[in-house]
């Protein structure tokens with residue numbers, strides 16, 4: 001019934017890390033397949049809508065590699081949204097400089113996080129810090145700091161200020177092609193459902209693990225499948241490989257394929273790829 005695909009094979013051409021986030025459930029590993037999907041799309045003046053944007057790696061790659069003309073990213077989490085709002089609305093240089101100046105210790109990290117509610121800038125900065133010092137980059141409320149980290153470097157083991165600066169300033173160069181909406185995935189997809197020059201990359205919080213990873217994880221999965229069924233534009237959706245997701249896909253007569261990946265702990269997993277037509281895969 002399901003054809004299993006392996007992502008660890010020869011189509012793994014280089015995938016540049018373009019996002020300032022390290023993101024739980026991020027889809028950098030799927031980029032080779034996303035390139036394949038987008039190259040298969042016909043038409044001109046293509047827009048990608050990424051309703052559950054998170055790290056934005058899919059939109060960033062699609063725009064940077066001219067696989068679409070522009071992208072709309074939607075994200076509900078206020079902290080993640082603040083980072084995108086600052087970077088895409090003229091604050092990239094400020095954020096990059098603030099990161100370069102920051103002397104990271106457990107105390108300074110805590111202070112920056114405690115100041116998150118002072119302004120959009122402080123929320124964006126606190127979110128970048130949290131994403132770098134929390135275990136697994138998890139931004140859900142209650143996530144804890146890294147303890148020993150890589151090579152016993154503790155809290156600083158994922159703090160690469162020069163790399164973050166470079167990524168943020170690169171995004172600044174293409175910001176005119178990216179529109180960011182802090183809002184609800186369902187509303188934005190519904191509004192665009194009749195347009196046929198749009199493609200959607202739909203990566204919701206997963207059924208099993210979503211709650212542990214994100215502040216907003218409570219999704220009506222059935223409603224999301226019904227909405228995908230009404231979209232005029234093509235979509236690619238990813239899910240954890242669980243019976244409920246397979247049943248929802250089969251109810252809408254969507255095609256599904258299993259795809260192998262290694263998670264951050266190098267454990268092999270399979271995930272579900274869902275679309276109207278997956279013959280390109």
Ligand SMILES: C[S@@+](CC[C@H](N)C(=O)[O-])C[C@H]1O[C@@H](n2cnc3c(N)ncnc32)[C@H](O)[C@@H]1O
Pocket residue numbers: 023024025026027028051052053054055056057058074075076077080183184185186203204205206214215216217218219
């Ligand atoms: C699986 S993650 C997306 C990861 C992303 N594809 C990446 O590669 O980084 C799901 C994201 O959806 C966001 N989210 C949850 N509910 C949402 C909603 N109703 N509208 C928009 N975003 C939502 C979460 O905050 C989380 O960032």
